[in-house]
Structures are given as structure tokens and as C-alpha cells.
Amino acid sequence: MSANSEESSEQGDIGRIDSHNPATGELLGSVQSSTPEQVLAAVEKARIAQATWQRLDPKERGKRLMHVRGGLVERAEEIAAQITAESGKTQVESLSMEITGLADLVTYFGKRAHKILAPERIPLHLMKHRASYLHYKPRGVVGIISPWNFPFLIPMGEAYMALLAGNAVVLKPSEVTPLVADLGRELFIKAGIPGDLFQVIHGRGDIGAALINSNIDMVCFTGSVATGRKVGAACGERLIPCILELGGKAAAVVCDDADLDRTAQALVWGAFANSGQICASVERVYAMESIHDELVSKVVENTRRLKHGDPKDMQTDVGAVCFPRQLQVARELVDDAVEKGATIQVGGQQVHEDKGMFFQPTILTGVNQDMRCMRDESFSPLMPIMKVKNEEEAIDLANDSNLGLLGYVFTKNRDKGKRLAERIQSGTVMVNDVLVTYGLPETPWMGVKDSGLGRVHSAEGLRSLCQARHVNHDQFFTLPREMWWYPYGDKAYKRALGALRLLFGRNSRKGL
Template sequence: MSPTAQGRTVIRGDTADEDGTDTFVSIDPRTGEVVGTHPVHGPAKVAATVRAARPAGAWWAGLGFAERARRLTAWRRLLVGRLDEFAALICAETGKPLDDARLELVMVVDHLHWAAHNAERVLGRRRVPTGLLMYNHVATLEYLPLGVVGVIGPWNYPAFTPMGSIAYALAAGNAVVFKPSELTPGVGEWLAASFAEVVPEHPVFTVVTGFGDTGAALCRSGVDKVAFTGSTATGRRVMATCAETLTPVLVECGGKDALIVDGDADLDAAADAALWGAMSNAGQTCVGVERVYVVEPVADRFVELLVAKAAGLRPGGEPGADLGPITMPAQVDVIRRHVREALDRGARAVVGGRDSVRPPYVEPVVLVDVPEDAPAVAEETFGPVVVVNRVSDVDEAVRRANGTGYGLGGAVFSRARGAELARRLRAGMVAVNSVLSFVAVPALPFGGVGDSGFGRIHGDDGLREFTRAQAVTRRRFAALLHPMTFDRGSRTVRRLVRLIRLRYGR
């Protein structure tokens, strides 16, 4: 056996599967117990899986929107019926509290329903205006499936986040090959196995498991698009690998999301939202609140309320714990460094502090007066740590919120200026007088800018992300003026120019 950088174990040689394939184990981060054993799929197996998905995808696309919706509805009902079983597996592989896993699956079900029932409206063939020049034609537009989509998923929301690609790609008519995180392979296998129960005919949705090399093999396997969610550093590597074969990518990376608290905000609601945005899922949320900028006149009261609410939160592995463990062991060192360097540079911990990091758990930490260039402000922490800094006014808050390479999500608490401030934030999604609410609206696109990536999942944009547009024109009758022929005559274009000047030149 040999350890990996993520703290997992690979079984080599004779102790592997019956066919000699290397295996690895998924581990409950709360207890260290083995949850399951999974194969390390190499390039040959990944390529074979994609080859098998190709005819399966063609069959799936040929079913049409209505039949795909019927099958996806059956899958949705199966997921609802076995929700607690699936939630227990998510808890085992991530360590998150059971209710958090259930909430994740509630959103999975809602998004799956939306994708299945809106795909035809968004993607189906429709007529579009032809304009003046092509008045004798009928023009149509439709969005056709790409074929096979590769999805590389994260561990923090191991069902909900990849399903933002999987459900929408399937609804659009594609086959999917999913490479789940090496920390949560069982979740990926459970999803694929449950789908196969309602679509047993062909391998429309399959899973390959392993580490970074398996993900790289998926990028090189000939899939028609790769949808990746993970760190910005890994996203760059995925893009570079996909560039070898000009495989298009959708990249959803990290964030350093800010919450702005205006002087007229409901401070109790703002403090409650800031706490949930920063601490839920033990802070392991790409759109979680990591920075709060609060205007000076209400800063003391806001901090007072936040401290009072945070003081009662407790991490642990028991069912009643508020926070689970830090799922990826290496992240503990990042969290510890951010807290230590902030305090060393003059910040104050009003909740928790240096001793809050007790692997695999981290108790809530609230830091105030942190320098803007400290790692706790400038880098993604991905733990239950939030920075609260005072600003003179909301204009300064917006400048600081936008002062990062990331641009994923954000939040604003303001009674009078919420919508105005939201539009000024360089972020793909913004919640006004709430946090994270955009995640739970299936009709809204989800994605960021800058170091947070590009492309969109969810909503109409998320469906189109996994298709190719096809424009078709059909001539209905001969035109009086036909310029697109060598037999057009010397006066045809002059007449067209005269017509255009009369129509559009005034």
C-alpha cells in the first residue's frame, strides 16, 4: 500500500482486484474507517468506457425529449424514495451532518426535475426571423447534443455539484462519463447505478474512478466536452490537457466570496446569513462567504450579533453536530496557515483562534481587522473561517469585494440599495438580503469569471452548455431579387442597396 497526497490509500499488485487492477479506499473522515474499495481506472479503461458511451449516447438522443424526460422523472422518483440511503453514503464519505446531506439531495432532485421538464422548451427546434434579405426563406434554430460529456466532480458537494452538469447534459441528450473525486467515489458509483435501474438498456451514464491521472485520461479520451469543478490550479491543468485535443471545457473553480452589509441592513438577518454562508458544510463551499465588509456605523453591532450566533456552533461526528470535519486532510494546513498569519499581522479573533484547528475538525473562527493582503483575505480558505472588515461606506466595500482575481458569487444586505450594489459586484451570482439562494433556483445559471472559471451550469444556459447550435434555412419560393448567384444581373445589388437605404437609413 502507498499513501497519496490526499490521504487515501492505493492497493497495488496482488492485493488488487481479481483482474489485477489497482484499487483505493474511500474513508470516513470522522472515524478513519473504510467506506468502500474502488478501482483505479487507467487510460485504457477510460477510453473503453467512452467508446461504449458513444453508441449509448446516440440511442439516448434518439429517444427524444419526451421519452428522456420520462426516464429522468423515473430516476428522480427513485432518488426521492432512497434519499436517506443516499444521504447516509454522502455523510460517510464526506463526514457532513445528515441534514446537510439531505439538503444537498433536495436540491439535486429539484434541479433534475427542472432540467428534464425544460429541455425541450430551451433546446427544441424553433423558427426565427429571417430578416429583409432572406424573406423568402424559413429559418430554424435548434440545439443538438454533443455526444459524450465527461464530468469531473468535487468532494464537497459530491452529488449536487456534479449533477449540475450530469442532469443537464442528460436532459440535453448526451451520454455522460463521470469521474468523481477520489474522496467520494462511492457517491458517483451510487448515482450511476441508480440511473442504470431506470435506463438499463445502454451505458448512458457511467463512472470511472481514480485520481488525477484518471481525470487526465478522461480529458484525452475523445469526449466532446469536459465539465470540471474544483480548484483553480487543477482547473488550469484540466484546460491544458483538454487543449491537446481541442476538447472544449466548462470550468467552475474556487471563490473568495464577499458579503456587504450596508448601514440600513437588517443586522440580525445579515449576521445569521453571514454565519450560515461562512460555516455551513464546515466552510467547504465554493460560493461560501469568506469575507464580510460592513460599514463603520453598524460594524460593532453586526460583529456583536455574529459572535453571539457563532459561539454556539460545534463541530463533530455525532448526528447533532453543526459542522462536520474537514474532508480533505491537506486543507487543514491551509486553514491553520490563514488563521496564524492573520493573527501574526495584527488581526483579532473574536470567535475561536489558533487552537480552533483540531484535525479533522476546525471550530468556527471569526477574524476582524485583517490586512487585505493577508492570505485569509486574498486566498481561498475553504474552512469555517470568516473575515469581517470595516469600511467607510459601501463604495469602499464594493472596491474591496472586487479586489480579487476570483469572481464567483457574492451577497449584499441593504434595504434601499441591494439591487444597485449587486450589479456592481464582479460576480456570476449575487444574493440580496440572503446568501447562497441563487444555488437553489434551477432556472438561474451558475458560474463565475476570472479565476473562478467560465461557462455555466443550471438554467437555460446550463442546458445549452452541453449542446451545439444548428441553424437551418429553407427556401420557400424564388426571390424577386436574388443576389447570391453569378446570374444576378448588374442591377440586383444596386436595387438591394437602394432598398436598404430606404428601410434602414432613416
Template sequence: MTSTPVVSAVGAQTFDSLDPRSGEVVGSHPVHSEADVRAAVGRAEAAARWWRGLGFAGRRTRLLDWKKVLVGRLDEVARLITAETGKPLDDARLELVLAIDHVDWAAKHAAKTLGGRTVPAGMLGANQSATLRYAPLGVVGVIGPWNYPVFTPMGSIAYALAAGNAVVFKPSELTPGVGALLASTLRDAVPERDLVEVVTGFGETGAALCRAGVGKIAFTGSTATGKRVMAACAETLTPVLIECGGKDALIVDASADLEAAADAAVWGGMANAGQTCVGVERVYVVESVAEEFIAQVVAKARGLKAGTDFGPMTMASQSDVVRRHVADALARGGHAVVGGEDSIRGTTVEPVVIVDVPEDSSAVTEETFGPLIVVNRVPDAAEAVRRANATGYGLGASVFTGSSSDGESLAESLRCGMVSVNGVISFAGIPSLPFGGVGDSGFGRIHGEDGLREFTRPQAVARQRFTLPVPVTSFRRTAKHMQTMIGLVKARHGR
């Protein structure tokens, strides 16, 4: 994902959010100072104590109430998403539908995932009762992105809340209104406390949140900004969850359903104007089916129109990145089969598909975050996997093949956090699956059981039930005692 720039400020204490389609002011929001952020964290700490005291059952009830409020206010929130990002209204609605499903799953699975349980104590702990529990961290700081201003941060917010934490949420400066409205929907469902405190502003506000003493920071954004977040959090040893960008590949094997693969490539690469961290940016298609596949991609991509099928570049400077990547791909021998350099007109970028691009081109090595797809031919699926893995990123990937066993094998060979087989971005819509990457794409997981545990601290408890005849952890232990213990170990583990 890309770094967020300073948007037009109307004064030292406020700034405007703008509609990227028209430049019109959507709303004005405060620039929260370090003192403001610390005050928000203090309020959240008090709310967290109350929230934790409700237990899993009380939190479940209130989170399911929040889900109902989100459903009731769906169009209101979607319209604001559209105003601040420029994406089509139905795309905003889809984003909310996915987020609502995650709230539901987190609320219903927190108790089973995080509740205390007994675990085996082992031979040396035969006299112990061993239990494991997951305690909330208290307050979780969430720094969200602008491309999916509800769905992406909700993967942290809903799971952190279900785990018993309160949240301080710093939305992107491009979508502050969405963050504020999201918090207000929770307030409708849980009027007793403000469980999500929203702080708005620029990078300084986010840095203040990193240093404010929260239990954890969950960040989504660019790799470069993620490194700065980690550096700020290191000052206070605040743990971090980092979800950065990707350069996700789609592999098309010779046995694949080419129409389905082409449809997935175009939607995965062009939806949300390509501004999707797990969107399709590279396609590797086996040579024997490349011509037919490319023809289908061209037919589908040429039918799309910026401003109708997807919105503009939400962040104006992103157009420059797309322009640079297109120019480099073409200058290095790539062939544009859809669009080209003329497709980029300000924040409006029409679909671009370029084939046969050198692997060291910036269009292949760097995250584009725009409606550009690179399609390269490979001799076989093994080479496709090698090229897909030849990057520092490792977020998601897609594989299309007619063989289920080949699909599983190819997925296992990919160095990334998530894979869709015969689909694209499917994993993001399944609440039980963890979401996150490796390498330059970050670390830690949201969603699923791993996402719930991400916002807790495990606590191990060993309770002695009776005294062992061999005093292992005592100065009363003798050589004879050790002989007995070694004999037991050999009998149990030496065979």
C-alpha cells in the same frame, strides 16, 4: 476549491475511500486506466445514440423516473455522502433535495429550451426560412468535487442528460462511492442502457478522460487543477466548462437587517465546515453598524460546534490552509473575536471569526475553504463593492440592505456570476438561474437554460423558400442589382 490528494491505496489497481471522521475504510474502488476510460467512453457513445433517439419526451419520462428513485433512496445516498465527507446527515439530505429539484427542472424544460425554433431571417434573407436547433454533444465528461459530491456534479449530469447526452463521470477520489451509487440510482430508472459510466481513480484518470475524445468536459475544482484540465483538453480541442473556487464577499449596508445578515454570514461561512465554493469568506460591513453586526456574528458563531453543527475537513491537508490563513491574519493585526489558532486540531476546525484584517493578507486574498470568516469595516457600500471586486475570483456574492433599489444597484456593481440580495447562496437552489463565475472562478454555466445549452451545439439552418429578384449570392449579380440592394439598405437602415 482545493486539489484532491492521493488517498491510501491498497494495491496497484484499487484504492480506499475513508471516513474523514474516523479514518475507517468506507469502500474500495478501482483505479481506472486510460484504456478503461476509453472503453467507458465507447460504451457511453453507444448509450448516447439510443438516448438521443428517445427524443425530449422519452428522456423527460425517464429522468422523472430517476427523480422518483432518488427520492426513494434519499437516505441511503445521504448516509454514504456522510460517510465519505463527514458532513452531518441532514446536510447530506439537503444536498440531495437540491439535486432532485434540478433533475426535475432540467427534465421539464429541455424541450422548450433546446427544441428547434424559427428565427427572423432579416431583409437580405427575406426568401429564407431560418431555424435554430440544439443538438446533443454525444458524451460529456464530468469531473466532480468532494465537498458536494451529488449536488455539484448533478448540475452538469442532469442537464447533460436532459439535453440528450450520455455521461462519463469521474468523481473525486475522496467520494468515489457516492459517484458509483448515484449511477446505480439512474440504472434503476433506465435499465436499458448505462447512461452514466463512472470511472474512479486519481488525477491520471481525470487526465485520461480529458483526452478520451468526449464532446465536452465539465470540471469543478481548484483554479490550478482547472488550468491543467484545460491544458489536457487543448490537446484534442475538447471544449471545457470550468467551475473553480471563490472568495465570496458578503456586504452589509447601513440599512440592513443586521440579525438576518449575521445569521447568513455565519451559515454561509461555517456550513459544511466552510467547504463551499460559494460560501462566505469575506464580510464588508459599513462602519456605522459594524459593532452591532459583529456582536451578533460572535454570538451566533460561538454557539456552533465542529462535529455537531458541521463536519471535519474532508481533505486533511485543508486544515493546514486554514491554519496558515488564521496565523497570517492575526500576525498582520487582525483581531480574533471567535476562536483562533487553537481552534484547529487536526481535521477538526472550530469556528473562527477575525476582524480588521489587512486586505493583502492571505486570509483575504486566497480561498480558505474552511470555517473562517474575515469581517472588515468599510466607510460605505461603494467601498465594500470595490474591495469585493479586488480579487481574481468572481463566483458569488451576497448583499444585505434595507433598500431594494440599493440591493439591485449593488448586485449590478459586483464582478461575479451570481448574487443573493438579503440572502446567502440562494441562487444555487433556484434551478432556472445559471451558476458559474468569471476570472479565476472559471467560465461556462450549469443550471437553467444556459446550463442546458452548455451541453449542446447550436445548428443554424437556412432554407430557401423562393428566388430573390436581386441575386445577391451569385455571379449573375450586376451593378444594377447592387444599386437596387443599396437603395433598399439606405431606405431601411439609413434613416
């Protein structure tokens, strides 16, 4: 996800961080920025608390953390209202995407973590008298730097996974949406988690840097590619692992046999949900020339039906833009496309400027690959649709990007859909659907190219929050000495040569 969590909005008092409603400009509240000294103190308190927490087995940790789900359900409407007020997404999206998504994550891993993190036996093909096991041990203190586009689901989901793995957490949320993070931590504390085990610090980029350079053991960062490189470099200097969730420029390939009614609805939701501020958003569409015009007509028709405005209104489909910079990006990309010959089919304007930050859901046609709207991540409600000759051209253009998080294919032929999906260079490719894979906890969320490193969710994602420890021990019997120990000499050499020929010599000329 490319929400620039490290960027600051305009503030007055450098020690105070104000939170504003992007739909109205209303001041929602303020938090005090942490100091570098407070960051260090938070990390040390977390480390002390983690020493006790890590001694609980994963099943007990999962049982205790399951109480978070009760708070989510009981306070769902309160939390959704806070998310909507601070991020500008609609009430429906706050509830279904952020709160329900976290509840499912808690439920899924809470019931399965003890199996996922159980010691794993590694069968040995030689040395059968010994046994090897892989153990998953907590890393210690995990630092999380989270974005504004999903100010509840991303930080609370990552915190939950880290805690479940036996770690402590120090979270620095985006300075654009600080209040939601405090509310999320409150849920964990009321669920019975020790206060020092999960701490929230507030600040801008300098506080994020202070957290990375403190005595933490791992970093989970969601933000821009540029800052992700800096985070990765800083972690490399300290030789600590990091998970980097960075940008996306998801391409949708629409084949000539696609169900155009379903495809048009999917593309509209995939491009404009959360005002396009999702790293998995449909940011470019490649449509076969035989169905291009009909697809455009259906997409425009669906877009015109959207209600755009007050995110608190339950009838609203598309809410506000959360971050001022994204309004500027949207205007720049639309202007660039029009100057180079593109046509605005619908939208293209900032609206309700006196009330807040809103940009119309926008469809662009007549675009080409050299336009910025096809190359730069927009993270705003833009959908450029490009006409292509065939599937080969579409796949080549889809892969012509430095980003590779999500990709989409639309076709009635499932075999073709799977075949094309395997050729798109992305961490995840969906066939005939959009966006929802972040909400599948058993599957990995990951990117290739500049979209990041590591993965979250899935068994692998949970294990990546642990230190893998290989233990090899004797079983059955223990020999007085091993044949490869000292002393060496002629006999040792002959034994080694004989063993080589016995084990590997018979079929050496036949290859594998």
C-alpha cells in the same frame, strides 16, 4: 467550486483508492482505479449507447429520467448517510443540500426540457422568403470530473443534465469520495438508464487527464483554478468545449441600514455550512464602520451557539472538514492574520484531532486586505470581518480579487441593494441572502474572472450541453435562381448598388 478533485490523498496500493470517514478516520471501503485503457473502453461503450439514446426526443428522455426522483425519495436516508460518512457534512446538509437539490433539478428540467430544446425560430429581417431555425443536438459523450465537497449533487446533477440533453456520460468522481458516485450511478441504472450510457471511472489526476484526452466531445470540470487552466488548455488543443467551475472568494457587503439580526444569522450560515467548503461560502465581510462592532457581536454570539462535532448527530450544526489540505490552509490563514495584527474573536483551532478532521468555526477581526485570509480562497470555516468607511470602499475591496463567483449585499433598501449588486464583479450577487442560488435550477450558475467558464443550470446551461445547429430553408416559394448567383457582370453590379442604396441609403446621413 474549488474542491481539488484532482488532488489525491495518501494511499497505499496505487491501484486501490480507499475512502475514509473524515470525522472518524474509519475506512469506509475501496474502489479499484481505472486504467487508461479502461477509460478509452468506457468512452467507446458510452458512444455506442448514445447513438440510440439521442434518437429519443427530449420529452421522452425527461420522462425516463424522472424515475431517478423516485429512487432519490425512497432511498434518501441511505444516500444521506453515505454522503455524510464520506464527506463529513451533517445529515441535515446531506439531505437538504444534496438530495433535495437534485430532486428539484430533476423535476424542474424533466418537465421543461422538451420546450427548452425545441427548435427555435429566428425571425429574419431580410430574405423573408426563407426561414431560419436553431436546433439543439446532443454533443455525444460528455466527460465529468467532479469534486469532493458536494460528491453527490454536483456530479449527479451534471450527469442528469447531460443525459437529458441526449448525451452519454463518463464520470470521474473525486478520489476522496468515490463511493457516493457509485451509489448515484446505481440510482440512474435502476431508473432504467442503459448501463453503458452512464459510466463511472475511478482514479486520480492521471485518469482525469486520460478522460480529457480520450475521444469525448465535451468536459465539465469542477476543481481548482490551477487545474482548471490545464483542463481548459487540453480542451483547447482538441477544440472541444468545456465548462469550468473553479474557485470562489465571495465577499459580503454589509450596509449601515442592514437588518443586523438577519444579516448575522445569514453570514454565520453562509460561512460555516458544510464547514465552509462551498465555493459560494462567505469568505470575507466588509462592514460599514457605524455598524461593525454590533455586527461582530451578533456574529460571534451566533457562532458560539453552533454545535460542532459528529456529523451523524442530528443536533450537530457544523461537521468535519473533508480534505486534509483544507485543515492546513485554515491554520496557515489564521496564523498569517494573527501575525499581522488580526484578532481571533472565536474559534481558530483544530479540534478532535484523535477522532477526525475538525476545525472550529472562526471569526477574525482587525483584518486588512493584504492578509491572506482576505485574498486566498480558504475553503474552510473562516470568516474575516473588515471595517470599511463607506459603500464605495466596500465595493472596491469586494472587486479586488481574481475570483468572481458569488457576492452578497445586505441592506433594507432594496433599490440600493440592487444598485450595489450590479457593481460587484461576480457571476451571481444575492441581496439579503446567501448560498442558495445553486439550488435555483432556472438560474445560471457561472463565474467571471478566474472562477471559470460557461454555466450550468438554466435554459442556457442545458443548451450548452448541446450542439447548436442552424437550419435555413425556403418557404412559400422557390425562385429559379437568386440574384446574387453567377453570372456577375455590369447588371449584377448595378443591382447590388441599387439594393444598397434602397435599403440603407435613405437615412445614412442621419445615423441610427
